[in-house]
Every structure is written in C-alpha cells, then in structure tokens.
Amino acid sequence: MNLEKLFDLAYMFNRFPPAGFSWPIRIALFIVFIGSIILAIYAQKKINEKGLSKKLWQKIQVWGWTNGLVGLVFMSFRETRALYLSARGWFLIFIIIMIIWLVFIIKFAKTKIPNKEEREKKEQEFDKWLPKQK
Numbered sequence: 637m638n639l640e641k642l643f644d645l646a647y648m649f650n651r652f653p654p655a656g657f658s659w660p661i662r663i664a665l666f667i668v669f670i671g672s673i674i675l676a677i678y679a680q681k682k683i684n685e686k687g688l689s690k691k692l693w694q695k696i697q698v699w700g701w702t703n704g705l706v707g708l709v710f711m712s713f714r715e716t717r718a719l720y721l722s723a724r725g726w727f728l729i730f731i732i733i734m735i736i737w738l739v740f741i742i743k744f745a746k747t748k749i750p751n752k753e754e755r756e757k758k759e760q761e762f763d764k765w766l767p768k769q770k
Contacts, residue, residue, distance in 0.1 A: 648723065649723045649726075650723060650724070651723070653717065657714060662711075666711070669708050670704065671704075673700060676696070676697045676701040679693045683697065692749055696741060699738060699741060707730065
C-alpha cells in the first residue's frame, strides 16, 4: 500500500474516482455501520436509566445513528460514483471525525461515570442511616 497517496490532495479529492471499495472492505464497512445503528437502537432502550449513565447512553445513541446513517450514505456515494461526493478524502475525514467523537465519549464514560463498587459503597453508607424495617 502506498501511503504517499494519503498526502496527495489530487488523489484524495478526485472528482470522479475510478472504482468503489473492494469486497472485503465493503463487507467490513457495512458491518461497522449497521452495527452502529444496532448500537443506537440498543442505547435507546437503555436511556430509561437515571443519572449520568442516561447521559452516556444518549451520547452513544447520537453517535450510533450519525455514524451508521452518514457512513452508509458515504458508502452509497462511493459505490454509485457520485460526482465530487465519492471522493476518498471526504470518507477519510468522516471516519477520523467519528473516531475522535468516540474517544470523547469513552473519555466521558471513564471520568464522569462512577464505577459500580463506588456507587454501591455510597448507597450502603446512605442506607445505614435510614430506619430499618421490622
């Protein structure tokens, strides 16, 4: 693979690139984008929880729908060889943005969401002051 092509703007933003993706890449991208949509549907069911985990599931849902739908649209542009929209550069920029967005979601989950042991410890400490049922 020639990595020098990644820095060639004429190659990356060719207004009419010659062909679509290879079959293994098509299948892998299709699985990733459909998996993102499935993750968004799963996150929709988990949003009913309260607290910070609700905020996390909302972020995952928005990321999943955006990644899935926009990714499939970019794939269809590439396969139909749409003028200017099928450029390799736009797809690469989209993938980079989605990865950076996912890193921020993971950072939010690691820093803002308390772990299970810490949460249970706080609940036990709170419950010890409540009156006991007889």
